[in-house]
Amino acid sequence: MKTSVLRYLLLPAALVGSLSLYALRSEERVVPDPDNAGLKLPAGFKALVAAETGGRARHITVTPQGLIYVKLNRPNAAGKGILTLRSTATGKAEAVGGFGNYGGTGIYAKGGYLYASSDEEVFRYQLNAKGEVVNPDKPEKVVTGLINRRQHESKSVVVDNDGNLYVNVGAYSNSCQVKDRQKGSLGQPNCPILDSAGGIWQFRADKLNQNYGTGTRYATGLRNVVGLDWNAQAGQLFVIQHGRDQLHDIFPEMYTTQQSAELPAECLYALKKGDNAGWPYMYYDGQQRKKMMAPEYGGDGKKEATGNFIEPAAAFPAHTAPNGLLFYTGTLFPERYRNGAFIAFHGSWNRAPEPQKGYYVVFQPFKNGKPSGDWEIFADNFAGDAAKAAAGRPDHKPCGLAQGPDGSLYVTDDKKGTIFRIVYQK
Amino acid sequence: MKFALVTLLGLLIGATPAALAQQKKPTPKGKTAAKPAVSGAVTPAMLAAGKTIYTQNCLTCHMADGGGVETMNPPLSKTTWVLGEKTRLIKVLLNGLQDQDIDGEPYRNVMPAQDLTDQQIADVLTYVRNSFGNKASAVKAAEVKAVRASNK
Numbered sequence: 001m002k003t004s005v006l007r008y009l010l011l012p013a014a015l016v017g018s019l020s021l022y023a024l025r026s027e028e029r030v031v032p033d034p035d036n037a038g039l040k041l042p043a044g045f046k047a048l049v050a051a052e053t054g055g056r057a058r059h060i061t062v063t064p065q066g067l068i069y070v071k072l073n074r075p076n077a078a079g080k081g082i083l084t085l086r087s088t089a090t091g092k093a094e095a096v097g098g099f100g101n102y103g104g105t106g107i108y109a110k111g112g113y114l115y116a117s118s119d120e121e122v123f124r125y126q127l128n129a130k131g132e133v134v135n136p137d138k139p140e141k142v143v144t145g146l147i148n149r150r151q152h153e154s155k156s157v158v159v160d161n162d163g164n165l166y167v168n169v170g171a172y173s174n175s176c177q178v179k180d181r182q183k184g185s186l187g188q189p190n191c192p193i194l195d196s197a198g199g200i201w202q203f204r205a206d207k208l209n210q211n212y213g214t215g216t217r218y219a220t221g222l223r224n225v226v227g228l229d230w231n232a233q234a235g236q237l238f239v240i241q242h243g244r245d246q247l248h249d250i251f252p253e254m255y256t257t258q259q260s261a262e263l264p265a266e267c268l269y270a271l272k273k274g275d276n277a278g279w280p281y282m283y284y285d286g287q288q289r290k291k292m293m294a295p296e297y298g299g300d301g302k303k304e305a306t307g308n309f310i311e312p313a314a315a316f317p318a319h320t321a322p323n324g325l326l327f328y329t330g331t332l333f334p335e336r337y338r339n340g341a342f343i344a345f346h347g348s349w350n351r352a353p354e355p356q357k358g359y360y361v362v363f364q365p366f367k368n369g370k371p372s373g374d375w376e377i378f379a380d381n382f383a384g385d386a387a388k389a390a391a392g393r394p395d396h397k398p399c400g401l402a403q404g405p406d407g408s409l410y411v412t413d414d415k416k417g418t419i420f421r422i423v424y425q426k
Numbered sequence: 427m428k429f430a431l432v433t434l435l436g437l438l439i440g441a442t443p444a445a446l447a448q449q450k451k452p453t454p455k456g457k458t459a460a461k462p463a464v465s466g467a468v469t470p471a472m473l474a475a476g477k478t479i480y481t482q483n484c485l486t487c488h489m490a491d492g493g494g495v496e497t498m499n500p501p502l503s504k505t506t507w508v509l510g511e512k513t514r515l516i517k518v519l520l521n522g523l524q525d526q527d528i529d530g531e532p533y534r535n536v537m538p539a540q541d542l543t544d545q546q547i548a549d550v551l552t553y554v555r556n557s558f559g560n561k562a563s564a565v566k567a568a569e570v571k572a573v574r575a576s577n578k
Contacts (some may be wrong), residue, residue, distance in 0.1 A: 056497075152532045181535070181538045182539065247484075349498065349499070352490060353490075
């Protein structure tokens with residue numbers, strides 16, 4: 001009797017207690033979209049549209065305090081090239097402000113500074129204790145005078161743990177032909193583009209007004225890198241290259257349209273100072289796993305490359321355009337994702353008449369700073385459906401990646417300007 | 427499997443106008459040539475010939491639907507460059523094009539000069555000017571020849 005009375009007395013109290021606990025928890029819990037923002041994800045992963053920027057959202061970075069900075073390819077209607085957002089309790093990101101009157105791609109926060117690039121220069125902005133930009137209208141110019149001849153114009157940036165800044169300078173050419181993309185045109189001897197482009201340049205993150213003369217060509221033979229990240233486990237810079245286009249269009253007697261669609265692989269490289277990845281003299285055949293001599297430089301579709309060119313760390317389907325690389329160090333996702341690489345594939349255009357491909361985020365597992373095991377598609381269907389992907393007319397084109405302080409994965413889209421947020425919820 | 431089916435369906439739908447053009451093609455050669463050419467008239471034979479050249483030389487960059495690739499390769503549908511003055515359009519194929527905004531939009535890839543005959547250029551431009559939602563007069567080989575002569 002006594003116990004049952006006690007039970008009845010305790011029950012409402014327990015209920016109220018658990019309800020308030022639940023309320024507290026749900027307040028902090030990210031609320032995924034019912035359709036996971038249209039994405040297809042592995043079990044346990046959920047997604048939401050965190051924000052619609054309305055601009056061509058290129059790279060993205062999140063400060064430890066949770067402020068989100070997005071670089072737009074060109075300034076928006078208000079003339080802002082960088083957007084500031086803040087995560088709300090439900091996981092949506094609210095616009096906080098904007099600054100920077102230039103378009104571009106690169107943005108990266110580290111060591112109390114925000115680095116951002118136009119297609120010719122790299123700027124930095126000091127951040128305060130809240131992760132806010134102190135002087136949005138007074139950026140410091142870290143690097144100036146980088147080459148931009150429209151093609152492969154993006155300058156992606158990352159900073160290592162020793163204060164070095166790495167910047168990609170893409171080659172303003174497909175394959176260093178005498179006449180770019182002209183049928184049958186051969187390669188320029190000793191490709192002169194490589195002097196000022198087609199590689200990664202290293203600068204100091206804390207010195208102003210650096211240029212080609214004061215920087216170092218850290219690695220060469222990289223046609224166009226958009227995705228790059230520092231791997232702290234390996235203590236190494238990783239970059240992922242956009243491989244050359246149009247083998248069939250330029251050398252129809254050597255390559256079928258199908259070979260042209262499947263060659264060359266998009267390659268992930270682990271770089272050391274002085275490395276040469278071989279562009280324009282070679283391309284990588286992902287099926288044969290061989291470095292092949294480029295037809296512009298004596299190749300015939302069968303000859304292997306000669307020269308001291310590095311091997312890729314991993315290879316991915318041709319023309320799928322990797323634009324974002326992120327080593328995941330968070331604890332929100334299951335253990336197997338830790339220190340592995342997420343890669344955002346912008347999607348192809350030059351695979352016709354084969355179906356176009358890409359428009360997804362891939363996961364490449366790593367172990368001890370090296371790729372370990374096969375890559376897999378992690379987040380799919382940015383295109384909207386298979387037909388839109390095959391036609392090369394996707395709804396969204398994944399571009400930049402960033403990790404939130406809670407371990408969420410942010411993905412930008414430079415077609416509609418959507419910011420996706422992917423979480424793991426058991 | 428589902429993907430393959432959807433793709434196949436997409437290809438079939440995409441191929442339909444081509445199939446129609448192919449069906450109309452077997453007009454006897456002599457007959458087409460004998461017809462007094464109405465200035466700027468577009469014939470199915472011209473379209474069929476133009477489509478073949480488009481597929482071989484243009485489709486990779488401008489895509490099967492003529493929509494181009496945003497920020498890289500300009501679209502061919504309803505642009506002033508395709509529908510406007512023929513001389514300027516013919517020169518794009520003869521000389522190539524670079525660092526040129528199209529209707530206010532920058533495009534990054536280079537358009538290479540095309541090694542095609544006057545007739546081939548006339549056919550492919552006629553096809554482009556009458557595909558992808560475009561409707562405009564034909565381009566004749568004589569027009570290409572005249573532009574080529576004054577080009578250098």
